[in-house]
Amino acid sequence: MKTRPIQRTRLVPHTVNGKTEMVLDRYEVEVPVPPRDWDRLILNAVTAAAGLLVAVAVVWSTASIGDLLARVTIAPAAYAAAVAFDLAWILCMAVEWLARYDPKRAKLPRNMGHGALAVAMIAVGAHGWLAGQEAIGIIGAVVSGIVKALWTIVLRHHAKPLDDKTQQWVDKQRAEAGGELAMVAINRELTRARGLVDAEENALRMFPDEAPEPPEDEEESPEGIPALPMSGPMTIADAVRMAVSCGVIAPDAVLRYVRQVADANAKESSVERTLREVRKGA
Template sequence: MKTRTVQRTQLVPHTIDGRTEMVLDRYSVEVPVPPRDWDRTVLAAVTAAAAVIGAACVVWSTASIGDLLARATVAPAAYAAATVFDLVWLSCMALEWLARYDQARAALPRRTGHWALAIAMAAIAAHGWVGDQLAIGIVGAAVSGLAKTLWTVVLRHHAKPLDNRTQQWVDAQRAQAGGRLAMVAVRRELTRAEALVEAERIAISGESGDLPEFPDTPQDGPETPEEPATPKPYGPMTLTDAVRTALSAGITDPDAVFRYVRKVADANAKEESVTRTLRMIRKAS
């Protein structure tokens, strides 16, 4: 059995002048080397070969279809459009790969890829026919067919189909996760709609900006200075709006502004954020 040397460490006691400390000690061990997984190696090699063949197929079909389309338009546009023919069925194969655990979802990209391949092969054959070289056109179309066939076989080897019960369980879990994800956007939309309705109501009723009045002089207010009354919030408020509202209501103490922001805007607001916003607003005014 083949082995390989592995460096490991362990804590060992080490004493100097009567004081013992635990230190790391390195040592080597021989561990068995697992046998080579030839199946995996062969599959990786075939996948790499399929990738190379696919790249060559794209180059050939782009050159062929691009030359065909260049008869009717400028060459850059013709060759750019020619790349679409192969990129469509290659993209469908990528989607089929992503759905390799769900055969029902993989069926649509597989069928679409076959149709896209047939159209690309027909375009390559048409290029040969237009140039009085039908045989070359047919052989060139076969290149795309062989590349697609090889990729189909490779994907079948990589696919891991699930049994019926496991597939139902996966579908149920996917549906629950998808529902929770969808509710994020739905709640955001509802919150936005409710905020717009509330803002419209406030604008129509004329309540906006009606903040409580505070004494202009110390004689009009209480004899002992107290923190101004907390203004009533109107509609959804951002952190910046809450700071402005507090300042306009006469609340100048940073701690009082912070408490007001947490009460009417964001219960999880950070003190440094409120302080920074307060400083920016005062500097701007």
């Protein structure tokens, strides 16, 4: 059995001048080397070769289709558009790779890739036919077909379909994670909306409605507002209604009254919102 040395560390006591400290001690051990995974090496080599063939097919198709389109437009635009023909089925293969554990999700990009490949092959064949080289056109079109077939074989070898129950479990987990991800955007939207509401309330609070003057014959408190009944306890809404019924609608005065008879910790924004609702209802 083959082995290889690896370095490890451990804490050991070390004493200098009568004082002991724990220090790192580095040492080597021999560990067995696992046998070479030839299956993985071959698969990696095949995958790399398939990727190289994709590059070759893209160059050939781009040259052929670009020359075809250059008959009716400028060369830079023609060759830029020619790249899209092969890039379409290559991107579909990439999405199919991402869905290799879910055959249902991989079906759509697989079919779309076949359709995009057919269009690219037809364009390459048309270029050869218009150039008077039908055989070369057919052979050139087959190049892309061979590369796509090879990649289909490689993808199927990499794919690991799940059994029905495991697939259902994965779908539920994916749906749950998707719901959590959606709630991030929804919570951001709600937070933005609440921020706009708060900003609107703050803007309106800077210009409070002028309170009407109380009747001259009504008894006034030392602060210049009508005397309010101090009976309690009552809710914030009841306290606001009582203040409004007594002719007190100044936000500061209503807030002081609510804190006296209803809730000593009542928030200013809640009291003002209730005051607006009561006045609107009145």
